Amino acid sequence: MDIKTLLLALALGNLSLCAALFFFEAGARQAGSGQPARVHATWARAKQLQALAWLLLYLRGVLPDVITIPFANAVLFAGFALDAAALWQQAGRRVWRSHLAPALGVAVCLYGGAWLLQAPAGARIAIAALATGFFFVAGAAALGRGWRHGTPLRRYLVVLMLALTVAVLGRGLLSLLPASPVPLLVQAIGVGALYLMMLSNAFGYLLLAREQEQGELARLEVVDPLTDVPNRRGFYAALTPWLALARRPGQPTSLVILNLDQFKRINDNYGHSAGDQVLKVMVDVCKKQLRDSDQMGRLGGAEFAILLPRTGLEDATLVAERIRNAVAAQPVKAEKAIINLTASLGVTTIRADDSTVSLFKRADEALQAAKQAGRNRVMEAEVIKP
Numbered sequence: 001m002d003i004k005t006l007l008l009a010l011a012l013g014n015l016s017l018c019a020a021l022f023f024f025e026a027g028a029r030q031a032g033s034g035q036p037a038r039v040h041a042t043w044a045r046a047k048q049l050q051a052l053a054w055l056l057l058y059l060r061g062v063l064p065d066v067i068t069i070p071f072a073n074a075v076l077f078a079g080f081a082l083d084a085a086a087l088w089q090q091a092g093r094r095v096w097r098s099h100l101a102p103a104l105g106v107a108v109c110l111y112g113g114a115w116l117l118q119a120p121a122g123a124r125i126a127i128a129a130l131a132t133g134f135f136f137v138a139g140a141a142a143l144g145r146g147w148r149h150g151t152p153l154r155r156y157l158v159v160l161m162l163a164l165t166v167a168v169l170g171r172g173l174l175s176l177l178p179a180s181p182v183p184l185l186v187q188a189i190g191v192g193a194l195y196l197m198m199l200s201n202a203f204g205y206l207l208l209a210r211e212q213e214q215g216e217l218a219r220l221e222v223v224d225p226l227t228d229v230p231n232r233r234g235f236y237a238a239l240t241p242w243l244a245l246a247r248r249p250g251q252p253t254s255l256v257i258l259n260l261d262q263f264k265r266i267n268d269n270y271g272h273s274a275g276d277q278v279l280k281v282m283v284d285v286c287k288k289q290l291r292d293s294d295q296m297g298r299l300g301g302a303e304f305a306i307l308l309p310r311t312g313l314e315d316a317t318l319v320a321e322r323i324r325n326a327v328a329a330q331p332v333k334a335e336k337a338i339i340n341l342t343a344s345l346g347v348t349t350i351r352a353d354d355s356t357v358s359l360f361k362r363a364d365e366a367l368q369a370a371k372q373a374g375r376n377r378v379m380e381a382e383v384i385k386p
Contacts, residue, residue, distance in 0.1 A: 006191045007058040010198060014051035017202050018044060042089055042096075043205055046082035049075050050198070070115045073128055074108045080135035083201060087142035090208060100138060107131035122175040129172020129190065136165040136197065143208075153211060157204040164200070167193035224298040226276055227283040235297025235305055236356060242309060243359070246350040253350045254316030256306040257363040258286070258323065261342045261375040263302035274334040281332045282341060289323045305363075313349045313380060320345040320378040328376065344370040348381035 021044050053076035060068040081104040085096040111127050140161040143154050150158075171190030222234030230238060242253045260266075260282060267275040279302065286296055286306070295307040306323075308316050324343055332339045346366030350359060362381045370379040 003191055004058060006195055007054050010191075010195055011051050011054035011058055013195075013198055013202075014047045014054065017047045018051060021047070040086075040209070042082055043086035046079045046086060047202075049079035049082065053079060069124075070112045073111050077104055077107045077111070077128075077131050077135070080132055081138075084135045084139040084142065086205065087139045090205075090212065091142045091145050093142075095138075100135070103131075103134060103138075107134070122177075125175040125190075126172040129168050129175075132194070133165045133169045133172075136161055136168070139201070140165070143204075151211060153204070153207055157200065157208075160200050160204075161197065164193045164197045168197075227279055227298055229283055229304075230295070230297035232297065232299050235295065235299070235307070238295050238297070239307055239356065239359075242307065243350060243354060243356065246354060247352045251310040252312045254308040254311045254313060255348055255350065255359060255363050256308065256316060256320050256323075257299075257346045257360070257367045258304045258306060258320075258343050259345075259367055259371070260302035260327075261344055261371075266339060270334050270336055270339065274332075274336070274339065277334060278332050278339060278341065281330065282327055282343070285326045285330045286323050289319065289326055305360075313347065316347050316349070317378060317380055320347050324376065324378055342376035344375045345378045346370055346381065347378060 021040065053072050056063065056068050056072035056075070060072075062068075081096075081100045085094075085100050088095045088100075107127070107130075111124060111131065114124050114127055140158045143161070144150070144158045147155065147158070168190055171193070222230055222237060224231045224234075239255075246253060260278070263275065263278070266278055279298075283296065283298075283304070286304070290296065290306065290308075293309050295309075297305050297307075299305055306319075308319060311319070324345055327341050327343045330341065332341065344367060346363045346369070348359070348363045348366060366379045366381040370377045373379065
């Protein structure tokens with residue numbers, strides 16, 4: 001495959017990726033799955049720019065040089081920069097304005113200046129290779145964040161991108177030699193590396209997006225999406241090892257059941273949006289009273305459980321009192337009113353013979369006792385004396 005054919009393949013390949021993403025997003029909108037994520041839009045723009053750039057480079061000799069050389073390379077640099085920006089957005093950071101956009105400006109100015117000054121073709125190729133390599137490395141750095149805990153797919157893409165970057169940079173450096181013995185082969189290797197980068201970037205990005213979506217779905221199975229604490233299933237999973245440890249001698253572990261008082265009235269009087277806001281504020285208030293090792297989970301509605309590892313009944317009651325006071329001292333400003341909150345709490349410790357059912361039954365009995373005693377109070381479960 002000659003270089004002209006590779007350039008055309010790069011242009012058509014990027015165009016086909018743009019078309020596939022367009023129809024995918026159209027189908028998602030038709031199915032009512034919401035607007036496409038901004039990161040997908042950034043990646044789509046990157047592919048559009050790269051398709052245009054490769055097409056202009058393919059038409060060199062047909063269109064004026066100012067379009068097919070400096071302008072085409074500037075568009076190509078922008079496409080590579082947006083590729084890296086999309087990967088960073090996918091990693092949860094936006095570095096476009098702070099790092100990638102200034103680097104793009106420098107690359108365009110250097111290449112444009114070299115062309116205006118009629119620098120040798122080898123110098124221009126070296127500048128293009130350095131700029132391209134920089135953006136490839138920036139993308140690899142986004143994928144390489146948390147390398148130790150990264151997935152095999154992520155690690156493979158990082159290694160592949162770095163290897164292809166070396167090929168592109170090698171082509172640029174060899175172009176500076178006064179006389180290359182195999183200039184066409186060197187150029188073909190560089191363009192071939194760019195072709196492989198297009199394929200690996202495209203499939204890698206889509207697979208990473210799929211991997212990320214699957215991870216989010218798995219997270220939502222054990223996390224309450226409103227309050228961002230474990231749901232009932234997630235809390236029970238966190239509780240299981242502590243039930244096992246309770247069978248061994250050592251420091252006790254306590255469980256607190258919390259219920260917001262009169263929560264139904266809040267939903268009825270102020271609406272469910274106000275109720276959601278109340279729950280989020282209440283969870284934030286509780287977290288401030290807990291240690292990093294403590295675990296809070298939502299059991300359903302306005303009922304929450306708090307696991308206090310290595311905490312006896314007396315200390316757990318003090319923690320519950322602290323939480324009760326903090327909730328009462330934190331009114332929530334809703335659209336229609338300022339809502340004052342109170343909470344009732346039941347406290348117990350895990351016993352050696354406890355199951356999940358017996359433990360929660362005992363904690364719930366303490367909670368019901370707190371409600372029957374007038375709400376806004378803490379009650380301890382009955383202690384069985386030996």
